[in-house]
Amino acid sequence: MGYRAWISGLVVIFSQSIGLYGAPIDFMSASKLAPLLSALPHIKDRQIYSILRDTQTMFYDHDSLIPVYQDSVTPVLGVRANTTGLKIAVEGDRIFTPQGFRFPFGHTAGLDQTSGVYVLTFWSPPRHDGGYWPVAFYKDDTTRWRWIFPTGTVFGEILFTKSPSGRQIPFEIRVRHRYLTGWSVDVLRPFPTAESLANQIERFRPNWRSVPILAKAMEHLKRNDTLVKTHVDPGYYTKAFQGFDGFLDLLPDLGDSDLVENLLTQTEFVSALGEVWKRDGQNESYAASTEAAFSIVPKGYRGGLYAVNEVSCNRCHEQSGRQIGEFNFNTVLYGEVWGEDRIFTWHPFDPIGRFDGPYESNRIVDSRFSRAGLLEDYSPSSLHPATQYEKLPRPFKIHWR
């Protein structure tokens, strides 16, 4: 047994003695989390329903698990935290701005042109022997740390939009479920098809024909020729994906915020896997969009461009850990695409790690993970069996530069 295993063992024994081992981490205060969880919708998927109500499930957002990104490109190796307002040094083209990242990876797809959407991430690691199957980390030959999530891990994002009354309301739940050789995906929505929305409006507002704005919206929902062609430009990232044409269906304003609130809060969220919001011949849109200030999706939402299946989601997710300089040489000062193992939001590092530390000395593991038994040095022969852990294939080579 190596010294790392001994240290891990000591940490486990100490954590068990003070009751932290096997206990979920409270990333967020109860006062912040409780109102968000109380707003959760009805969910048809029983597994996700159970996970979201399980006291073992951990929740975090951008503020409570601050993304700490790695950089294995010389001369500035190490990690750095993305805290609000931090200016990032980038040569040449300014892909990153103090106001926000314009990089296509690492944020929730379809939200680029929205504002005010709140994303709450949930994490459910599989249980094992009184604790967890931990995340297993290792270092590759670029100095970068990599990690593997165990089979059975579930990650998800609950996307909230804000009503005119200031209430945070979920409009979508995205789920990734780790199996041995990949992540299965799903997106839960109250209205996976335009028809389902029209049916619910008829139920909630039987007199819709006498309300001109609703009648117009209903006519829009029942017509197929409303799709608007849009091109998704890969920008610098043609090595990850080529540009493609997609279609948006811009819902007219429903003109009734009470109705929208009722639609979102009193409709069961169901799987949108393989569903098409609206189809017009060969043209398809996979979710609603709108320019209205308050609707069933936020203004500027472009989820209609992305089909819900593993292939579609992998286009971006399998880029985690790729050196950004491969896409655009001028950004070599900014390390790699955040995240590992096809999950962007989870990072094991303590944000006190600083940009100015030499080499790897600024890479500090967040002690909450190791205390809880949620993070261990990868030992494929003993602690982390091949039936539970497998490195996923990458569409790119890892190389030192």
Add this chain to the structure above:
Amino acid sequence: MQNLVLSVLLWSLPCVAGLTWEQSSAVSLLRTHCRACHQVGVNRFLVTSDDEKQWNYLFELPTDRSLSNWADRITVVLKWPTEDPKNLTERNPPLSRWMPVGIERYRLAEKTIVAEPARNFLLRVLNDRALNCPNSFESEY
């Protein structure tokens, strides 16, 4: 002569008069395991909620006559070299299209229909239909 007519009628029955339970089960399997990728986009072959129409669609001639029908293409993809699904990295030969993408290949591999592996069941039923009803339909979709 009477026997001949009866034989022809019985032979062509599955093509024109509803689905057998095996054909219905095959449609159900395809809906369950293929819908995420094949109910959308350019590779869409799940086109209707009507089982009989859906089944017949698989055997229709595609608009582009250079392509084979969906039943043939599904058969190619389901002809795994072993009974167990392998990882995507273990494709053999390289870049062949015999392995469906995603977790559904595992779920399909684990499922049985009356003790018959579901993948073999699908292959057999698709093949039976292709043999019994060689004249494909023109596409309505």
